[in-house]
Amino acid sequence: MTERATTTREPTLPTGIGGPLSPEQQHQLADAYAALLPRSDRIADDISVQLLDVEERWYAEHPERAAELRASTRAHIRSGIERLAGMPDSGTRSIDLWRETGRRRAQQGVPMSVVLSAYSMGTRALWEALLEVGQQREIPATVLLHAGHLLWAGLDVQNQVLRESYRREELTRERHDPARIAEVVDGLLRGRGSEPDFATEAAGLLGLTQDADVMCLAWLPDESMPTDTSVRERLQDAGLISYWRMHGSHVLGIAPVRGDDATRVRQVMARTVRGRVGTAISRDGLAGFLTAHQNALAAAGSIPRGSDAVADIVERLPEAMLAANPGLTSLLVEETVRPLLHVSGVTRDVLLETLVAAVRHGGSATHAAEDLVCHRNTVIYRVKRIEELTGRSLDDPRDRLLLSLAAIALREDPALGGPTAALRPAT
Template structure:
């Protein structure tokens, strides 16, 4: 067997699940009586493999049994190194449990590759137990699933090496790789589902304490080192966890924010939510690289306005970023469904943060427009908004307003004449933009299609 085999199978290395399924007939994807997904016959939809090829693959896998623990330990060591943030402070007991669990996974995986179909039930139980235990230990679900991918890669490397030594045909490895790829979603679904169920149980058991901690954070107690340590324990946060604060202003009154928590958890994002008056507040932990995906989950999962803000100072900064996230949410149109981060709303936030100065700004710039009446006032304010959105471009504003460019130019000249500010001067345009932002939240401006 040559280097060609390894090259041919390389494309499957990062995708295959740790424990492959033996081929069985007559089973379909579904859920058991407890409502959890059970595994289908994973090879049923993949490419077929005749008995000679199956024997070759089983022989290559069986040759790995004496090395089972050493393969597992290599996976554990690499996982501990790459997921230092999750396992570094987890304690010796958790790390020992991780090593024992990976050894069991690898042994099951090798046996199943060796065509020992009788271990199938034990493998499912192991997946479910792993999801439950990692949730109890506070290991993020993304880290749990990463362990399966990492384990797959190293086990697959060992399998390719064994196959080369024993002369397994390249097409056999390719067929096995395709089968493993098709099984990955099912395996991850089982682990994720049990993890999610356990998370909900844990949250329900300690819901009152979690809400008490989160409410105290909004009172500024995150700067107290003793309280912060307790908060991290209750919320299962690492000392250096990156945090995102979310404020959800729902369309309809809420009694609980469980929908947001469940949807985010299903997508692999750990979060804690509580009701603060009529809106919901959430704290999510993880990596800032995932915040855009988290916001996308919120955008498609809930109705209403959602504001977010990154907490750059840990628990100490929660009270400040809560107000930032609330500002980002309230600056969205009141009847809209959407998600906005405070960074995207900085000009609006600056104006909203100083109502007295915002009022003075409006008075000194666009007050003459506000004193007009009827359709003229409506059309000029509408044109002002379109013009500042397009940097003073009449053509861009005309596209927004669906009217002739000359009409927009005429209106812009009227605005300049009434206010004394020019769209062509950068500072004047900035003043007009800030004034527009200051009145936008209070103006009910429907698009005006007629000219004044």
């Protein structure tokens, strides 16, 4: 084994009260936060001591938890100060710290209320430290009030991310019954997702909420069938739930997704698996599962054999439609570009390369010439030759569509007769 661009977006923190700060006020505030950085470990350790005093029973019998709490709190406080001071992060983003904390505390069985209490303590400690520095630097009260509003409003965002990560880990731990999951997936593959009672029960088991879509994945390994354990664990490390099952010649995956989750799933898959992976989203929840599964399989099947790639059906629509009916694809090539394939030598490659550039730019000789690094008149001459040989006109929208599809078909399957180099997509 070797998965969603792309980067994960940081949550948007609320704006302050009283309108935006002036550049001078922003600079004052950033400097005040930066002045807290040398004290960040001390602030964090004070928070850890308070939390251990209040919630001793969750940590007293587990010394390793207390040590982890201290290290985690230090990382949180330092990351928070750096972000508020406008400094570059030191390698770990705040949102990743929040997600990992939610996941780890769920694994340890620490109640969510205890975790949220720690975040409240941290926000209060930062607020009090900022007030102290602000008074020393004579920062106007309105500016400090603005900063306080941002701090406490930001706590809501932190808690939201943490709750989601904590709950996902709970679902993975409490509901991961392989036999029951397999039974539900089998039912979905028989089309039972459209049955209200079954769909409700399945959604509860799979951890689907009303605002979540269903992402289907079809994984076609080129080698012997691998285990899906590593994939599930990698997705879980990224705060994503997934379920996997062998189905015929491919591995079927199901993942509840919201926001940019789908992009993140594809990113994890791209980093984790070997082989071809197709994805598709059901916006209708489990009712659209069968269609999404078929689309994901079509996307995977449209990726050239021997490739290690992850693609969504939306990105591969022409390729998937061509791959779905090899007979029609061969006929398409025969009725459009076959005469070009009979041209010998370098001329064949030049004509095919010109065809690709011309259809990519809607028949524009000027833009095609920029791609090909040649004179516009040269492109016009070559296009005229292509039209004479094929009997198709690039000025006719239907002919241009057919030629474009034929070029895609040749690029995807060189066995149809097209030289791979000449038909390589533009970078």
